[in-house]
């Protein structure tokens with residue numbers, strides 16, 4: 001019988017004693033470090049300033065992929081590692097990682113030219129030589145193939161026909177809901193004993209200074225109105241694009257340079273019509289710019305952009321120019337008679353900050369589009385700071401591998417002499433997976449049927465089965481005790497009341513945004529209106545102890561926040 005793990009809410013007992021490891025940052029990298037370290041027998045606490053997965057990890061293109069594009073930069077090492085991880089994640093969470101066919105059209109004018117694209121696709125295939133090891137029939141990834149022009153237009157009828165030669169079709173995997181997959185790893189970490197705290201910001205380090213060297217002994221954590229010191233033998237700074245900001249409180253050079261780039265996506269009506277196009281399309285315009293058009297939750301999810309950030313990255317927002325850039329790029333690959341996209345077709349946007357390793361000379365950036373997506377482990381002892389590591393760069397796809405390497409380094413250095421418990425994260429299912437290395441389809445069918453039998457509509461039932469995996473039984477139990485909880489919470493999505501209850505009681509959701517953006521799907525599939533926010537608040541408020549006044553304030557604040565963001569990208573600049 002699956003168990004649910006409440007993520008932590010009280011920090012009181014952490015202030016006495018000493019942990020083995022403190023992790024700063026609850027994105028995919030930090031969560032994987034916590035999971036790996038706790039599973040290997042270490043005592044671990046993780047502090048996340050906002051909500052788990054609310055940083056870059058929630059802003060991705062939603063692929064667990066090798067990154068075929070990086071072959072253009074000859075980044076074979078990153079591609080190989082990512083392809084290895086694609087297999088690990090697909091076997092470990094088959095309900096949330098789904099095979100998707102990618103179509104890479106070739107026009108006579110394509111840059112790079114068709115022959116070179118073909119060579120890249122073949123190399124990509126060769127680098128994934130072990131992709132089907134231990135994979136059951138349903139999860140096996142086929143070799144790429146060439147699609148004739150006719151076949152291509154049957155699959156993607158909206159493409160510009162002029163000069164169109166055909167397409168390469170290859171497979172990668174989709175991270176169906178990165179927020180919930182991250183939560184699944186967070187739960188794996190807590191099952192192993194890690195303590196995870198969201199809305200807990202690390203404000204600085206505690207330690208001792210001797211002869212110009214600083215010995216880190218822990219961190220200062222601010223949660224609500226309280227600040228407290230928590231001690232550990234070693235601290236891992238996994239704050240993604242903000243690792244240098246975290247380090248700045250040390251007041252000394254640390255040898256860490258971060259390049260940041262803004263990445264935007266738009267969610268639109270499904271190009272080509274509902275359910276018509278099933279493949280992801282790599283749409284590369286004559287300008288050389290490309291976007292990926294993915295079929296997602298009945299809509300088209302399109303992006304990303306890649307624009308260097310020069311100034312303050314803390315308030316990065318989607319600008320009208322970002323939306324225009326994406327629409328222009330995709331529209332320029334469409335047939336003149338196709339139903340091109342306009343701003344009115346955009347239902348919502350996402351934005352994130354990429355953490356990229358700075359490779360140029362000290363203080364000098366080398367550009368972000370062509371920057372490597374590799375990760376780097378910085379040992380600050382080289383800069384006079386003991387017991388502190390930072391993790392730079394990386395991808396969602398490689399978070400597990402990065403964490404494994406990080407924890408290996410801890411056992412070789414600060415925790416040398418400690419015995420590592422046997423644990424192999426490459427062969428361990430994510431929390432809530434029905435089974436390791438098994439096609440999830442049969443389980444999903446049974447779960448969907450059971451959920452429909454207690455009153456969920458078919459789309460809600462399918463969503464809950466897929467997004468909660470074996471924890472669907474918790475939703476089932478809640479609906480059995482209160483049939484009203486089978487009702488959807490708003491007109492724009494299929495989330496039901498029981499998911500809100502579960503988010504608050506078992507998934508550490510403390511704000512309306514935590515619930516709608518990262519526990520439910522509502523916040524990721526379109527605009528969330530006042531009605532949905534009110535419905536969610538009405539269910540969550542008693543559980544949070546909010547009175548009527550607080551509830552109304554929180555709904556208004558959250559509604560205003562969302563409206564301001566949307567109005568900004570919808571308002572053309574003069």
Ligand SMILES: Cc1cc2nc3c(=O)[nH]c(=O)nc-3n(C[C@H](O)[C@H](O)[C@H](O)COP(=O)(O)OP(=O)(O)OC[C@H]3O[C@@H](n4cnc5c(N)ncnc54)[C@H](O)[C@@H]3O)c2cc1C
Pocket residue numbers: 024025026027028029030047048049050051052053054055056057058059060061062063064065200201202203238239240241242246262263264265304305352353354355393394395396397398
């Ligand atoms: C537009 C875009 C598309 C992408 N697409 C893909 C893709 O399809 N596939 C893929 O594999 N990768 C993709 N990536 C890359 C991937 O999303 C990132 O590499 C990954 O999510 C980084 O995770 P992280 O944990 O290092 O950083 P984050 O997710 O940003 O986590 C860092 C966390 O640290 C927290 N933090 C910061 N300061 C503090 C503090 N003082 N105290 C406590 N916590 C703090 C932040 O709140 C944040 O939650 C994409 C990135 C972008 C921007």
